[in-house]
Amino acid sequence: MKSKPETSENGETPDALVIDDLTVAYNGKPAIWDVDLRIPEGVLTAIVGPNGAGKSTLIKAALQLIPRAAGTVRFFGLPYEKARSFVGYVPQRGSVDWDFPTSVIDVVTMGLYGQLGWIRRPGGKEHEIAMYALEQVGLEDFANRQISQLSGGQQQRTFLARALVQDAQIYFMDEPFAAVDAVTERAIIAIMRELRDRGKTVLVVHHDLQTIEEYFDWVTLLNVEVVASGPVETTFTSEKLRQTYGGRVSYLYEDKVKKTAEAG
């Protein structure tokens, strides 16, 4: 069974995620630029920024799904090739074809393929683990459903269950709250909190500025470059938000400004 390295050479616990000088470009145009980022272990982090800020790109580059122009990424002090077994990934729901001929339990079991390695097939033990994860997200009755019969929220919970079976130390979730209803959103955040309470690190690409303070304890403000990153109380300020979103003031942002103004 995998376990993350407890200590680095100098005896300190390394940060869960350390990104240095990471740059990714599409056709010569930088999508993210010279990103330096440190996320400590055991926090629930929101990655926030306007459209085109490079939030998904940051995750994909960290997991080597797209080529990096420069920079290094380390998970608990290790490069991705060696950290794979304790990194969990939840892609955007729209990134797969939900008409694919497969069942909910089958999709969840896919999260275990990494542990199985090449060629070995999942068996009874894997089925049990997947069922347990489905119970955690409240989809146990849907195990044998064809995935095209799921609602958007159920699809998202299926993806979440698939990440849970990976039993990772650090999770990357790309817009898990996109187009889900309030009930599902509460359910997802409850599971994320539980993960955090078990010492896992969770990074979430998030859009709703109003819920940041309620849901997360760490925030990274991104707009191609990192504007700020740190605990929500000290980092999620109206000034930093203005820097991140520039002139494009959304009503959410105005709300936030108003709230901080009232509080101050």
Place this chain on the structure above:
Amino acid sequence: MFEIEGLFIKFLLNFFSNLEINTFLRSPQNTATIIGGLIAISGALLGTFLLLRGMSLTSDAISHTVLLGIVVAFMVLTQLLGQEPDLSSPWLIIGAAAAGVATVVLTEAIYRSGLVKQDAALGLAFPLMFAIAVILVSRFVQDVHMDEDAVMIGEIGVAWADTNSHCLENCEAVTITPDSPEAEFSRQCTNCRELGIGPRDEGAVFSEQCSNCGEYSPAQAWQAGLLETEPLLIFWPKSITVMTLITLLTLAFVLVFFKELKLSTFDPALAAALGFRPGVLHYALMVTISLVAVGAFEAVGSILVIAFFIIPPAAAYILTDNLSRMLVISSLIGAAGAYFGYDLARGSVLGLFQVDAVLRGLNRAFDLKLAETWNSSISASMVLMMFLFFFAAWVLSPKYGLLSTWLRRQNQEKNFDIQVILAHIFNHEGTDKEREELAVGTLYHHFRWPASTTRRMIDQLLSNDLIYIKDGIVRLTSDGKERVEVFRETQLARETVIQ
């Protein structure tokens, strides 16, 4: 190849006599059905993944561009190495596979430039490679046996005739030299052609020439009557060997890497994140597809190959929600299409009736003077038969077929109307406005339905014991109440709330 054929034959000889095997394979039908079936099975297995990846047309592109690989490999072998390869030569197959991969690489390179969409990139890459192949064939490979017919529809019908002869017993190769007792001699003019004169002309020089000298393989020796005991011979169609090997390879690839193929087809990003190298799998899939395309090229040409890749999986996709079952069903549909396709080419439709009889009937009825014997392209008939199976699945599939969808909708609409009435009664029963809302005579007003329709439904509800009428007011029976509650639970359910 020859050695592998030997292994197949030794295996089969455990069960059948050489005579049985030869008789079986000498039938054009058996050989064509075997080859067609093998192409259909391997095509269906790989086509399933192509279909699910949204890459169906890639099989069409590859089936064309393998021609370039075949031609280039042919030229290298003949011009540079002085060999005389045929289509079952492994080098031609390797060349074809390389061309198939090159098609995909070229398409992706054009697409990645960001200036051309994916389908257009495919449309740019493969005609280019096919055009080069056509020019090379017509300019440099004059004597190669490759006519338009072969490229169009293939030669599956004559595959039985192109055989390797295998000798297993009494294998006496005979060499006749001028000193042998069997040698036959004839007098021939040695300088006639040179001088342009006839044998009777003056100056013609004659010498004794051996007319049957040379080396005889056991099969040739037996035919020429040079052997006393008949050698044990098997005549094995070359195409069967190639296609069997390709099918076994395809089957092994899909079985061994089933999990990896499934994951990288469904969610390539997760596959990459978990370290499964979807790119490598992608190219492995393309190489296997190229192999099947080149194996199929000789038999069914390059145009119809796509049908063997796409029609069976498309039918299976409608019939099942499970990937493993989809692979099995599409293979079965492909194989059945090949089997009944041969029959169709020879005029029999699924063994149910003869096309000849239909043509005769038409002639008699309308005096059309149609030719009454039906004999058509085998590969095209196989495709037609597969499409027939697809059509059946499309219309009749229990879950997604057009017919069942239509029936379900009809049923739902009818049910829905009944539920509307029941729900209306449920909502107003026992309220102050009961008399106004639930009076039998005016109930139809509330739905804006014709009075007669409403009356008919009420009669139906009464006879099903779901409602009863008291004092001119409709009321729900306990069965009726239950029906409403079940409907609310199943149809008005919100997403399951989780704790």
